[in-house]
Amino acid sequence: MRVLVQKFGGTSVSSAERRAQVAAKISEAVREGYSPVVVVSAIGRSGDPYATDTFINMVKGIAVESPKREMDLLMSCGEIISGVVLTSTLKDLGLDAVLLTGGQAGIITNNCFGDARIIRVEPKNILNHLEAGRIVVVAGFQGVTEDGQITTLGRGGSDTTAAALGVALDAEDIDIYTDVEGIMTADPRIVEDARILDVVTYNEICHLAHQGAKVIHPRAVEIAMQRNIPIRIKCTFSDAPGTLVTCLQPDMGVGTDITGDRTTTGIAYTPNVTQIQVPTVDIPDQLQANKQIFKGMALADISVDFISVQPEGVLFTVPDDLAEKAVKILENLGFNPSSVPGCAKVSVVGAGIAGVPGVMADLVHALSDAGVRILQSADSHTTIWVLVNKEDMILAVQALHKKFLLGT
Template identity: 60%
Template sequence: MDFIVQKFGGTSLVDEDMRLKVAAKVVEASQAGYFPVVVVSAIGRQGEPYATDTLLSYASSGNKELSPRESDLLMSCGEIISGVVLTATIQKLGYPAIFLTGAQAGIITDNNYTEARIIKVDPQCIVRHALEGKIVIVAGFQGITNEGEVTTLGRGGSDTTAAALGVALEATSVDIFTDVEGIMTADPRIVSDARPLETVTYNEICQLAQEGAKVIHPRAVEITMQKNIPLRIKCTFNDAPGTLVTSYGEVYKGSIDITRDRTITGITNISDVSRMKIIIKNCSDVPEFQKKIFNALAHAGISLDLINILSESILFTVKNSVVAKAVRVLEEINIYPEVLPDCAKVAVVGAGMTGVPGVMAKIVEALSNEKIQILQSADSYTTIWILVKRVEMEKCIQILHRQFRPGEYL
């Protein structure tokens, strides 16, 4: 059976006109000979009646505090509403369709309420209905424990649902439909000539997603990568081809030429961070001092990023929202960090940079010519991260986009 998994976000389901556009894409896949399995998010965004955040706000009004279990029961309602409504839309067009909750679709999770992880998918119910000629619509973002408790999958949960079903069904592809035309070379609100990428590797899209690109959750990419299932990011509102996410060999097929390669794929950013710097001086046991710092922050549940451990100092970034807590934790052990607030992390991503000399030199040259100071940096095989002042972030991204022309084969 040639399954194709199609996931539609809340903005694609917000009204009847939009749902008809969604239904048309589902029917088109069915008429092309595929067995479509459709994963839906809750309708709309915060403030709209059936959005997940709206439901939570309603339930917690009057200072009521929901337990994690009851929160999951409530949050699962949004996807059920959107799934039932889309199913009715497809049925009205004359096509047999059936809606399944995450539990009915066989999505089994652990019992970590509000942030559950999928541990198994049993697609038998989906397969049975598909063999009966029905289009199957599944509630994203939710599952059920072995004990029968409803759970939700956390941020990006519907993407994760689609990816897990794609793997379980050995789907031809997993198509993520959004309100943009694919993965962009940069945020188009910052770079006016940013453009959609035709192809990216699994590793590249994971890096872009983790570093601020919000089109797809990195967990979904990691899941589809397990069985090398093609992942496509497409627009609900038009027929643009979108972005194909696949293996390195497929992306660079026909372009393996040492004189011509795609060095940089995209540039993204995280804007709400602060840098903390701890000076090491008059310390008789530096390793113990380092351990003391990181253990204290870890026990406090504070996530660190862009970590540089040097002989004379320790530098790292934290989200602006936890700066005060991090300072308090360190001061309690008589360590007093220097805090540089309102920074931004810019990530330059590209599998083609591996082993290519001079990429960092070009970054430094381009930014120094415009008097933008790099406060800190780090790198991996596919990514170079730099820290700059928040007020210089947009200019920094624009400069680097001009310098590297992401997505082009140079």
């Protein structure tokens, strides 16, 4: 049995016309000899009647903070509604289809309501339906705990559902259908010559997704990577081939080639962050001070990023809306923090960065020529990050995209 997992986002199922296009993609897979497992997101986006954010906002008007368990019950409804509508569409076309909730599909999670992690997948129910010749539609974004409590998987959870099912069913491919034709070298809204990437590695797309690219959730990529299940990012509304996500280095030749020609893959960005600066140079026990700083943030459930620990002090970033809270906590701990609000993190991502001299020089050159001041920088084997003022973010992305010849 050749299993193909197809995931369709909320915009793909938001109207009868679009659902017909989805049904055509599923029918094509059947004709090609696949047994499709179709994962669906809630219909539409915030403001649409059955979107997840719409359900959340309904309750916000009643209570400032609702119990997370009950909120998961509510938030799981959007995907179930979407699944019923799509299953009915398929049946109307003469296709034998069945809808399963996340729990019925065998997705077992921990009990972290609102952002649950998948513990395992028990695919027996899905396999029974596939062997009977049915198309299996699965409500994404949800699972159940060991004792049967409904959970949701956090933002991007339907991508995670698709990846987990792909691994559990040993699928040939995982196709993620969206309203764009693939992963691009930069946000096309701010870079005119941004282009679609034919192939990227798992590591590259994970870093692009973590740094702001929103085409696929990084957790989904990390799951698929465990079994080297290829992912294809495609558009529901066209026949474009999309972007292949695989373990292979892009541009890898057959035979003698051992490295790809492409140093950088894309430019991503994360706006609306604040840099926090905590001087520790005059504190006698700096090691203890560092422990207090990060323990204070952790106890307040503040996720810190872009961390730099130096003899002079500690630097890190937090979302703008948490900056005031972070500063107050640090002051209560006896520190004298300062903050730089309204920043943005710009990232240069590429599997070919590691060990290549001159990449940082090119980055600094491009930003300097563009008049963009670097507030902080860091790097890994696949990514170089720079912190800039938010007002310089678009200029920085455009300058780096041009410098690294990503539009050609």
